[in-house]
Amino acid sequence: MNIVVCVKQVPDTATERKLRSDDKTLDRDAVDGVVNELDEYAVEEALRLKEAHGGEVTVLTMGPAKATETIRKALAMGADKAVHLSDDALHGSDALSTSYAMAQALKKIGFDLVILGSESTDARTGVLAAMLAERLGTPQLTLARKVEVNGSAIAIERITDYGFDKVEATLPAVVSVVEKINEPRYPSFKGIMAAKKKPVETLGIADASVDGSAVGLAAAYSEVAEFAAAPPRAAGTVVKDEGDGGVKAADFLASKKFI
Amino acid sequence: MSEILVLVEHVDGEVKKVTLELLTLARTLGEASAVWAGPGYSEAAKAKLAEYGADKVYVADSDEIVNYVVAPKAELLAKLVGDKSPAAVLVAATTEGKEVAGRLAVKTDSGVITDAVGLGEGFVADQSIFGGGVNVRSRVTKGTPIVAVRPNSTAPVAAAGAGAEEKVEVAPSDAARAAKIVERVKEEKGARPELTEAAIVVSGGRGVGSAENFAIIEKLADSIGAAVGASRAATDAKWYPHQFQVGQTGKTVSPQLYIAAGISGAIQHRAGMQTSKTIIVINKDPEAPIFEIADFGVVGDLFQVVPQLTEEIEKRK
Ligand SMILES: Cc1cc2nc3c(=O)[nH]c(=O)nc-3n(C[C@H](O)[C@H](O)[C@H](O)COP(=O)(O)OP(=O)(O)OC[C@H]3O[C@@H](n4cnc5c(N)ncnc54)[C@H](O)[C@@H]3O)c2cc1C
Ligand SMILES: Cc1cc2nc3c(=O)[nH]c(=O)nc-3n(C[C@H](O)[C@H](O)[C@H](O)COP(=O)(O)OP(=O)(O)OC[C@H]3O[C@@H](n4cnc5c(N)ncnc54)[C@H](O)[C@@H]3O)c2cc1C
Numbered sequence: 001m002n003i004v005v006c007v008k009q010v011p012d013t014a015t016e017r018k019l020r021s022d023d024k025t026l027d028r029d030a031v032d033g034v035v036n037e038l039d040e041y042a043v044e045e046a047l048r049l050k051e052a053h054g055g056e057v058t059v060l061t062m063g064p065a066k067a068t069e070t071i072r073k074a075l076a077m078g079a080d081k082a083v084h085l086s087d088d089a090l091h092g093s094d095a096l097s098t099s100y101a102m103a104q105a106l107k108k109i110g111f112d113l114v115i116l117g118s119e120s121t122d123a124r125t126g127v128l129a130a131m132l133a134e135r136l137g138t139p140q141l142t143l144a145r146k147v148e149v150n151g152s153a154i155a156i157e158r159i160t161d162y163g164f165d166k167v168e169a170t171l172p173a174v175v176s177v178v179e180k181i182n183e184p185r186y187p188s189f190k191g192i193m194a195a196k197k198k199p200v201e202t203l204g205i206a207d208a209s210v211d212g213s214a215v216g217l218a219a220a221y222s223e224v225a226e227f228a229a230a231p232p233r234a235a236g237t238v239v240k241d242e243g244d245g246g247v248k249a250a251d252f253l254a255s256k257k258f259i
Numbered sequence: 260m261s262e263i264l265v266l267v268e269h270v271d272g273e274v275k276k277v278t279l280e281l282l283t284l285a286r287t288l289g290e291a292s293a294v295w296a297g298p299g300y301s302e303a304a305k306a307k308l309a310e311y312g313a314d315k316v317y318v319a320d321s322d323e324i325v326n327y328v329v330a331p332k333a334e335l336l337a338k339l340v341g342d343k344s345p346a347a348v349l350v351a352a353t354t355e356g357k358e359v360a361g362r363l364a365v366k367t368d369s370g371v372i373t374d375a376v377g378l379g380e381g382f383v384a385d386q387s388i389f390g391g392g393v394n395v396r397s398r399v400t401k402g403t404p405i406v407a408v409r410p411n412s413t414a415p416v417a418a419a420g421a422g423a424e425e426k427v428e429v430a431p432s433d434a435a436r437a438a439k440i441v442e443r444v445k446e447e448k449g450a451r452p453e454l455t456e457a458a459i460v461v462s463g464g465r466g467v468g469s470a471e472n473f474a475i476i477e478k479l480a481d482s483i484g485a486a487v488g489a490s491r492a493a494t495d496a497k498w499y500p501h502q503f504q505v506g507q508t509g510k511t512v513s514p515q516l517y518i519a520a521g522i523s524g525a526i527q528h529r530a531g532m533q534t535s536k537t538i539i540v541i542n543k544d545p546e547a548p549i550f551e552i553a554d555f556g557v558v559g560d561l562f563q564v565v566p567q568l569t570e571e572i573e574k575r576k
Binding site: 014124129137139140141142161162167226234239254259 | 501
């Protein structure tokens with residue numbers, strides 16, 4: 001089975017994230033880049049499926065040159081090879097152009113299964129998997145907490161408000177995973193060393209048949225008009241429980257007319 | 260004024276509160292048209308939509324629409340966008356609502372804004388990003404604006420609309436039938452308000468210690484008419500079902516009041532509750548980061564404080 005796992009480099013959530021004042025895009029230079037947490041679960045699931053069914057796992061990342069760090073991490077976990085879609089023309093792409101460019105790259109790579117995280121920690125739009133399924137004309141098997149492949153049949157458990165749905169489809173398909181699905185492995189020393197020798201192919205937009213006028217900031221379908229740091233929350237009152245903590249909390253609720 | 264489509268969220272034939280919020284918003288920007296997708300439509304449902312300002316109600320109430328993952332809803336909306344040329348499409352910013360919005364954006368070659376917490380003139384959306392650290396105003400510049408609005412972004416206000424019903428005949432295409440839902444598994448929910456819609460949420464974390472102890476959290480929630488939430492530490496430990504997880508990979512909630520007991524306030528938890536209007540924290544560790552965003556905090560043992568608070572609330576009713 002030919003599995004492509006989409007991995008995004010995001011700013012470390014523990015650092016202060018900012019938008020750039022010039023073009024109002026995420027300032028990716030100002031902060032450390034890490035693998036989007038949920039994508040580690042996507043990589044793990046891809047590796048488990050490969051271990052069970054054979055095949056190959058390819059990492060796909062779209063992002064600036066420094067996103068190679070993220071690719072190495074996924075390779076160190078055990079992925080076989082990587083494709084890095086990287087081109088200055090892609091800077092500032094919104095969800096629509098990102099999904100377009102990634103769909104083009106996926107067509108070039110070829111796949112039986114595409115696996116994504118269900119959401120990135122920076123933009124958090126949670127739309128990419130659905131958009132890819134729409135563009136590629138493949139089944140959308142998103143928000144999976146369990147994935148089972150049997151020949152060309154694939155079944156998932158999709159998380160819902162009320163519990164979960166059992167969903168069935170036929171490969172090729174696009175899957176997104178939630179963090180309940182598995183426990184990602186840590187790269188071993190051997191894995192880290194091996195990753196250095198694994199092939200990473202860098203594609204510019206032309207290599208992936210991406211139309212340059214359909215991506216990047218200029219082609220975006222939406223714009224950030226303005227932004228500002230959120231005003232800090234007014235410092236609250238903190239009391240130590242002296243046996244009356246619950247009563248004091250109730251007093252506060254009453255002062256705010258909740259009770 | 261032109262038409263604004265609002266995709267109706269409904270459960271067992273009941274219109275959800277977020278839809279009434281979206282209709283209220285749509286009315287301030289144009290004429291609200293509700294779009295009903297899936298079974299369960301009734302006169303009562305129509306009356307509710309009209310009561311909150313729907314001038315039109317498009318009804319596509321076949322089972323087919325909900326028997327496949329997301330795609331048929333996007334097809335239905337794309338057809339209506341083509342036929343009616345609305346000024347905008349609003350959906351609830353639930354995980355599924357956002358997926359519908361994403362597919363619709365691709366189909367109609369339109370921009371999409373996810374997770375708006377407000378929407379004004381010219382469909383300029385307010386977004387709260389980076390775990391609440393930055394406020395952004397953004398807008399769609401191409402195609403039909405598609406905006407996913409977070410529940411509890413506005414208060415629903417009744418104002419009668421005409422409620423003119425129009426049936427829409429759609430059969431999902433073969434492509435939209437690619438991912439078939441073969442079974443829906445309902446996990447216990449009880450009589451409490453739904454997590455993302457609730458005005459008050461009481462959440463418990465690792466500090467609660469066990470599944471049995473969650474009864475303390477539930478009692479507090481019931482005393483004040485709240486939904487119950489949980490941190491990932493609590494859902495991972497199987498003390499509480501996963502669909503109640505609040506946070507980055509759980510539900511995003513934005514209630515009037517959020518009470519966190521035994522939760523440290525990891526960034527991933529805060530990402531799901533930071534836009535709550537008022538936050539109360541109960542934690543025995545004064546250094547817990549969750550105190551940084553508390554309007555009122557009690558440093559103490561939740562097993563003392565929470566039952567006392569519950570008792571006080573019952574007393575003062
Ligand atoms: C704060 C912020 C808000 C934004 N809001 C909007 C908006 O409202 N509308 C809009 O159109 N655009 C928006 N964008 C732009 C958006 O971030 C990019 O288009 C992005 O590449 C795709 O969105 P996402 O990361 O949210 O994807 P999600 O759908 O949240 O990501 C899901 C998965 O897709 C995969 N993935 C995503 N991006 C990549 C990548 N570059 N390479 C490899 N795999 C990837 C990963 O597996 C990830 O787990 C926003 C950007 C920021 C920084
Ligand atoms: C990819 C990814 C996604 C994640 N998504 C989410 C998410 O959606 N939601 C989420 O919540 N987390 C999420 N997390 C996990 C997050 O990082 C934290 O691990 C989690 O929120 C911790 O839960 P907690 O606060 O309940 O537990 P802890 O951090 O262990 O905190 C427990 C707190 O309880 C207090 N306490 C203990 N006993 C008592 C007592 N008797 N009385 C009062 N206080 C007491 C302690 O002082 C402590 O502050 C995610 C992590 C990752 C990597």
